[in-house]
Amino acid sequence: MVVRQECDRLDRRREAILSAARVLFVSKGFEQTTLGDVVERAGGSLATVYKLFDNKEGLLEAVVFDRIVSGEEMIRRIVDEERDPAMALTRIAKELQRTLLDPDEIALVRVVIAHSIRNEMFAERFFSSTARCSRLALQEAFERWAGQGVKLAGEPRDLADLFIGMIVSDMQTQAISHGFDGTPTCDTIAFRLQFFLRGAGLAN
Amino acid sequence: MVVRQECDRLDRRREAILSAARVLFVSKGFEQTTLGDVVERAGGSLATVYKLFDNKEGLLEAVVFDRIVSGEEMIRRIVDEERDPAMALTRIAKELQRTLLDPDEIALVRVVIAHSIRNEMFAERFFSSTARCSRLALQEAFERWAGQGVKLAGEPRDLADLFIGMIVSDMQTQAISHGFDGTPTCDTIAFRLQFFLRGAGLAN
DNA sequence: GCGAAGGTGTAATAGACATTACACAGGTGG
DNA sequence: CCACCTGTGTAATGTCTATTACACCTTCGC
Numbered sequence: 001m002v003v004r005q006e007c008d009r010l011d012r013r014r015e016a017i018l019s020a021a022r023v024l025f026v027s028k029g030f031e032q033t034t035l036g037d038v039v040e041r042a043g044g045s046l047a048t049v050y051k052l053f054d055n056k057e058g059l060l061e062a063v064v065f066d067r068i069v070s071g072e073e074m075i076r077r078i079v080d081e082e083r084d085p086a087m088a089l090t091r092i093a094k095e096l097q098r099t100l101l102d103p104d105e106i107a108l109v110r111v112v113i114a115h116s117i118r119n120e121m122f123a124e125r126f127f128s129s130t131a132r133c134s135r136l137a138l139q140e141a142f143e144r145w146a147g148q149g150v151k152l153a154g155e156p157r158d159l160a161d162l163f164i165g166m167i168v169s170d171m172q173t174q175a176i177s178h179g180f181d182g183t184p185t186c187d188t189i190a191f192r193l194q195f196f197l198r199g200a201g202l203a204n
Numbered sequence: 205m206v207v208r209q210e211c212d213r214l215d216r217r218r219e220a221i222l223s224a225a226r227v228l229f230v231s232k233g234f235e236q237t238t239l240g241d242v243v244e245r246a247g248g249s250l251a252t253v254y255k256l257f258d259n260k261e262g263l264l265e266a267v268v269f270d271r272i273v274s275g276e277e278m279i280r281r282i283v284d285e286e287r288d289p290a291m292a293l294t295r296i297a298k299e300l301q302r303t304l305l306d307p308d309e310i311a312l313v314r315v316v317i318a319h320s321i322r323n324e325m326f327a328e329r330f331f332s333s334t335a336r337c338s339r340l341a342l343q344e345a346f347e348r349w350a351g352q353g354v355k356l357a358g359e360p361r362d363l364a365d366l367f368i369g370m371i372v373s374d375m376q377t378q379a380i381s382h383g384f385d386g387t388p389t390c391d392t393i394a395f396r397l398q399f400f401l402r403g404a405g406l407a408n
Numbered sequence: 409g410c411g412a413a414g415g416t417g418t419a420a421t422a423g424a425c426a427t428t429a430c431a432c433a434g435g436t437g438g
Numbered sequence: 439c440c441a442c443c444t445g446t447g448t449a450a451t452g453t454c455t456a457t458t459a460c461a462c463c464t465t466c467g468c
Contacts, residue, residue, distance in 0.1 A: 238425060239425080250427085259427080
């Protein structure tokens with residue numbers, strides 16, 4: 001089928017362009033990256049970029065939103081699997097660390113923040129589909145545990161905020177400091193987790 | 205004295221340009237702001253901008269580093285004044301909230317992050333003179349309290365990180381979300397503070 | 409093979425903007 | 439009153455780049 005092959009070819013081009021653009025946006029910034037740079041790195045040609053993404057802004061949209069990762073599903077899954085809140089939170093903390101402290105992810109967040117100065121809605125959409133999702137999922141988890149009779153030292157909303165903040169603040173420090181402050185060690189994470197569990201009344 | 209007057213005049217120009225540039229960088233972004241915009245808003249002329257700041261990058265440097273606020277002095281002062289760690293931390297939390305959640309400050313951080321994509325050293329310098337300073341001052345406070353016999357549930361470094369993170373994560377959420385997630389309430393802050401004091405073994 | 413349709417490469421277009429060059433003004437020491 | 443020096447305003451300059459226009463070429467049904 002010609003359609004099939006054509007689609008595949010366009011898809012491959014699309015992926016190549018997205019991948020090139022991502023690398024360039026993340027290393028040079030959106031404004032500093034010219035579409036010429038993108039084409040040079042991805043192969044293909046400018047006409048294809050405009051056909052697939054309309055314009056430079058559209059390319060950024062695609063780069064940012066195409067493979068967005070929300071912690072939401074991960075949190076729901078773990079909460080379903082683990083009966084013990086402390087165990088669940090431990091696993092969630094590890095996963096959040098793994099995904100949020102990924103340097104590529106952090107670099108992308110920098111690009112989003114930079115662009116959000118000009119385009120607040122952009123930031124709003126990004127935030128809604130990432131951090132807010134995770135927070136809500138975690139909040140539901142606390143509500144669920146509370147409903148099951150677990151005694152919690154605080155409102156689910158506050159606890160969820162706090163938990164995410166404790167983990168995420170590192171990501172954000174990295175976003176600002178570009179890693180000059182060192183990456184948190186496993187010990188640090190473990191300490192914070194214990195601290196949280198104690199404070200929330202979940203320590204065993 | 206002519207020199208005096210000339211200095212004053214140049215100083216006023218400098219302030220006017222800095223102030224205009226700050227507003228524009230923060231609302232439109234650095235790249236999107238032209239030096240023409242700055243001159244139009246500040247009065248004066250392009251020649252003066254180049255005389256005072258060399259070039260556009262120099263203007264950004266001045267905007268960011270001229271009136272930088274580190275929490276360091278504030279923390280040392282409060283620690284000196286308050287004998288009780290819990291009271292000191294309460295005041296520090298309030299102050300950090302006040303200074304770090306100031307929308308102007310957050311907007312400036314966005315500009316710094318945006319620029320840091322192209323210029324890592326810029327981020328490093330900013331970070332070293334703000335967040336890291338605060339962290340170190342707080343770490344010293346915990347060390348001092350520990351030396352005075354206060355029992356702490358954790359290493360000073362870890363506690364300082366955690367405390368700052370709990371407060372600062374909001375600032376960073378604001379930086380990303382542009383305030384769409386709402387500003388934390390006093391209750392929220394109080395909750396986190398109590399949570400921390402309990403966890404650190406400082407609750408009375 | 410052949411014609412069409414749509415992808416691809418290249419060469420304008422056109423506007424924006426950092427930076428520089430130059431000309432003016434206004435107070436100043438001689 | 440005069441050269442002058444320093445700060446200011448304005449008008450180039452030259453480059454860079456998003457976007458468009460157009461011509462070529464590949465692929466596939468027939």
